Amino acid sequence: MQDAHAFLQTLATVLGVAAITTVVFQRIRQPVVLGYIIAGLVVGPHLPLPLNADTSTVQTLSELGVILLMFAIGLELNIEKLVRVAPTAGVIAVIQVALMMCAGVVVGRAFGWTQIESIFAGAAIAISSTTIIAKVFDEMKIEPRLRELVYGVLIVEDILAILLLAVMTTVATGSGLDATTLLLTTGKLVGFLVVMVVAGLLVVPRLMRYVVRLGRPETTIVTSIGICFGFAHACAAMHYSVALGAFVAGVLISESGEGHTVEHLIVPIRDMFAAIFFVSVGMLIEPSLVLENWVAVLVLSVVVVVGKVVGVGLGGIVTGCGIRTSAQAGLSLSQIGEFSFIIVGLGSTLGATRPFLFAVAVAVSAITTLTTPALIRRSEGAARFVEDHVPRRIGTFITLYSAWIERVRTAPAAATTGARLRRLGVLLVLDAAFLVALLVGGGLLHERIQHAAASSLGLSEGASQVLVFAAAALVVLPFVFGIVRLTRAIGLTVAGDTKIGRPVALVVQLGLLVATAAASVTAVEPFVPPGVGMLLLVAIAFIAIVSFWRNARQFELEVQAGGTVVLDVLKSKLAGEATAHAAHGEGHAAAPPPAPNDAPSLLLGLGAPRLLRIAPGSTAVGRTLGELDLRAKTGAAILAIVRDGKPSMMPGPKDQLEEGDIVAAVGSEESLSSAEALFTALEGDVQPA
Incomplete structure (x- = not known):
């Protein structure tokens, strides 16, 4: 009975303090995850406050939070979604994660950390926080293209994080990175995963479809969480991470087509235990260790922000996302969170890292969590500044290259x-x-x-x-x-x-x-x-x-x-139109005006440029191309602007549009239609996203 009372006291203390901090942080418009970490500091053993909670009890409950967090991430994934996001988000995530891993290893070795500790540091700063970004995006009006790109990268990063957890387990339990031990442990892990996934595909999707058809929510939630804990226990029994088993269970249930149904039901349970998990993270922070390693905390915080902006930006440009969208995505992803705690926590549990690394990782997460809302809020202005100051040649190349990739991506493939x-x-x-x-x-x-x-x-x-x-x-x-x-x-x-x-x-x-x-x-x-x-x-x-x-x-x-040939075609069209108007004024039969969109396909791969006229009263009148952000909003690129019969080739972001301008745009059919709607939209109309 005494144990039951102690458990109840711990739970009441943790949830009570967490409730207060989450209300405070919501009122000051900061991520509630940071509030949970502060709550952990308050109830933890490292501050002289009379609210100490039992650490072992909270750690046991936090394991449930890790399992449910990974289970929820798995529910959002399926093979079809992975195939859809792989060409763009996959390349970006691989470049960014690899760059951050290398940077983390270099920083760790520079500070004299062991080889294993440096590897764990690199893995910890490589993965952005899905929880933090989701909460910040929900509070801000983020355009659909940027939101889809960021969430796609997060999906791939979550998958890479699961792989990193498996690799980190192998490396940390290896005998000094001996080749034979590493090969055997990796082979056992791969074999175990293959057996678990194949067996799960034969049973789990059919079982979940049958359970959901019963129409009883309580049966659905009990069955799904039972499957989740069963797979987590299987991994724990084989001395692998419970997060890996929970993630696989989520993916298998998602393959049944009932992932959204299950996800909707487990949200309250997941949020409660996730809060306890973040509180447990705060309880493990030793302020003295953070102060002792404050230089490493600051260096890693700068590396996270700069490295992720560079890595995501380069990956975004390569995959045809354009300068502005790539820069905005990089600023949005410049933080670390829940996976970082799980990775360094694994190292601490396995005895591969010293306690200071956990404190450093949590401190870096706290700093980058605080900066994330400000970076996202100012990402558009910062991205516009970068776009305006990129050399014109490079900017032109990236814009037309992005239009090319957009056309290839949307064209039906043979x-x-x-x-x-x-x-x-x-x-x-x-x-x-x-x-x-x-x-x-x-x-x-x-x-x-x-x-x-x-x-x-x-x-x-x-x-x-x-x-x-x-x-x-x-x-x-x-x-x-x-x-x-x-x-x-x-x-x-x-x-x-x-x-x-x-x-x-x-x-x-x-x-x-x-x-x-x-x-x-x-x-x-x-x-x-x-x-x-x-x-x-x-x-x-x-x-x-x-x-x-x-x-x-x-x-x-x-x-x-x-483009010069395109402009010659434009001039001939304008001259023909002027002749037709003059003939009509003299009473002669007017020839039909030339079709504005029949320019020849002169730029192989980019398609035929579409000629668009800026309508009177359009929202585009008086605005620069940079202010319109045409590439990010529609996917089209501007090849030329003709004003009063005078052409302007390869306009830059500072070039302004005026009423009656004729714009030659290239891109996919969908992007060109969106650009045409943008140029003809009147003041007060809703612009296409």
Whole structure:
């Protein structure tokens, strides 16, 4: 009975203090997650306050919060959604996570942390917070394109976080990163996941469809949570993370088509236990450890904000999202949250990291959580500033490249093209996997191979090192060349092997190369000498930027050549229209006005430019292209503006539109229709999103 009273006292204390902090933080317009962490500090053992809650009880309840959070994330995913977001959000997430992992490892080693601690630090700062972003987005009016992009990246990041949890478990329990132990534990994990997923697909979707058809909400919620805890227990019994089992259970239920039904029912339970989880995080914070490591906290906070803006921005540009949308997405994702706590908590539980790392991660999360609302609120202005100050050549290239990708994405793909892209993608993944395996194996076994070569061949230590390095290069070079060849083939398949399509194909290739290299470097960074992986990634990025700049110039020349012909067509149309008006004024039969949208398809891949006239009283009159944000709102790009018969090629974001201007726009049919509606919308009308 005494235990029951102690449990009740702990629960009442935790939920009571959490209720007060959540009300206060809602009133001051701050994320309630931060309020829960403050509540944990208040009821925790590290402050001299008379509200101490039992730590072991709260930790036990917080496990339920972790399980339900991961279960809810799994419910939002299914194979169809993953396929839809993979081409854009997948590339962005891989580039961003890989960059942040490398940055975290470099920072950890710079502060003298152990190799394992540096790996956990990199994983902790790599994943943005779905909970924080969802709460902030709900309070702000975020345009649909940006919201869809950010949530797509979050979905892929959540999947990568689950994989990181599995890898972190393998690394932390490995015997000093021994090759044999690492291979065996990874193989056991993969085998266990395959058995769990296959068996689950045979049973769970059918069971959930049957239960939901019964029409009893209590039966549905009990069954679904029972499945969730069952899978979590299976993972715990095999010494894997309970979060992994809960996530798999959520995905399996989502495959039944009843994910939204179950998600709606578990929201109150999830929110309550999630609150206890965040309170437990606050209880583990030791202010003295935060103060001792305040430099690391500040450095990692800056790395999170800057690194995520750069990583998401580069990924967004490569996938055709444009400068402004990419910058806004990067600012929106510049924080860490629940997964960071879970990852560093796993390291602490397994004894792989010291207690200070948890305190540092929570402090970084608190700082970035505080800055997130302000960054999102000012993201549009900041993105506009970046767009206005990008060199005109680069801005033009990115805009037209984005229109090209938009057209490719929305165009119906031929069966042969889709099959070719799938085959090339599978081959690329296989080449990258073999390359990573060889590099990891070489990193773990190079000392043994070096000693064996020195003893058997009678070589000195330096000579044996050179020999081993040369042999390793000969082994991995075919895979490197294979990756370069495959990315080039994918780029040409997407953009077409035409004169103007080749620069676009090269950008696609560079983006895939950077994503593949970033993921590969992240995988091998723990097994190579300090800084080697980061230096390799910087070198690849530098080469990509130089190539991008050179091709931007070539692309600009090609588009200008085609655009000049378009302008000649425009001038002839305007002259014909003026002649027709004059003939009509003299009483002659008026010739029908020339159709405004029959310009020839002069820019291969971009399609025929559509000629749009700025209507009198339009909301576009007197506004610059940057203020209209046409690319982000509609997906179209402006090729030229004709005013009083005088053409202006490749207008920039500071160019202003006036009544009667004729605009030549390119893009998909849907984006061009949206642009036309925007230019003809009158003051007071609702602009298309």
